Amino acid sequence: SRRDHDPLCRLPFSVSVEAEQYGAKLTLNEKTRIPAVKNFPYKRLQDMPALQPLDFTKGQISAVLEAVKWLKHHGETVLLELEGVFSVLSLLVSSREVYKAVYRNPEEIKQRGAELAERIAEYAWEAVCCGAGILSYSDATISFELVSPELYRDVCGEVTVDAVRRVRRAAPRTMLQLCSATSVGLERADRAVAEKVPVTPGLLYGEALKLVGLNRKDCR
Numbered sequence: 001s002r003r004d005h006d007p008l009c010r011l012p013f014s015v016s017v018e019a020e021q022y023g024a025k026l027t028l029n030e031k032t033r034i035p036a037v038k039n040f041p042y043k044r045l046q047d048m049p050a051l052q053p054l055d056f057t058k059g060q061i062s063a064v065l066e067a068v069k070w071l072k073h074h075g076e077t078v079l080l081e082l083e084g085v086f087s088v089l090s091l092l093v094s095s096r097e098v099y100k101a102v103y104r105n106p107e108e109i110k111q112r113g114a115e116l117a118e119r120i121a122e123y124a125w126e127a128v129c130c131g132a133g134i135l136s137y138s139d140a141t142i143s144f145e146l147v148s149p150e151l152y153r154d155v156c157g158e159v160t161v162d163a164v165r166r167v168r169r170a171a172p173r174t175m176l177q178l179c180s181a182t183s184v185g186l187e188r189a190d191r192a193v194a195e196k197v198p199v200t201p202g203l204l205y206g207e208a209l210k211l212v213g214l215n216r217k218d219c220r
Contacts (some may be wrong), residue, residue, distance in 0.1 A: 008134065010078075012081065020059050023092065024041055025038060068131050072130070073135075074077070079135075083139070118164075138179065160191075
């Protein structure tokens with residue numbers, strides 16, 4: 001953060017924090033050092049049991065929350081990245097199975113999405129209680145370009161908007177930032193409307209986020 005002159009401390013350093021709790025295990029490629037799931041916990045979405053509440057006392061999630069507390073105590077502004085519904089699901093079953101469900105079983109993906117979104121919202125609230133100042137919802141797994149506009153609007157967009165609203169309800173006073181893949185997809189699907197906010201030229205993205213959060217009390 002200090003080396004890059006970034007005013008935000010971004011956590012976590014892993015995309016599997018939420019999925020780990022439901023059996024996902026990442027391995028690092030020895031050559032590229034890129035993480036990947038070696039063996040998916042489930043073959044199909046239908047094989048997954050009901051997703052129980054996250055246990056904040058174990059695994060990566062516990063370490064992340066402790067890091068949030070430590071950084072907050074030392075005066076840092078923490079941006080916590082939440083993995084979106086489709087990104088988490090694609091660590092539990094293959095992304096091929098996720099896309100197949102979007103096309104063939106939209107009601108199932110909506111039901112699973114709502115279940116998982118509630119767990120993500122609970123995590124968001126816990127992180128805010130520990131000191132997270134900004135939440136970021138990131139879901140690059142699902143793409144507007146890879147499904148039909150109708151499917152994105154009526155299935156992917158509906159699941160994503162529901163998840164974002166649950167996070168907002170859980171932490172209504174905390175800034176929520178959407179990743180570009182999510183925000184652009186929702187806008188193209190007429191699920192969201194973008195509004196330009198003027199900022200001083202030359203600001204780093206983190207600086208702009210903090211500035212907007214301070215000046216826009218209606219910022220979501």
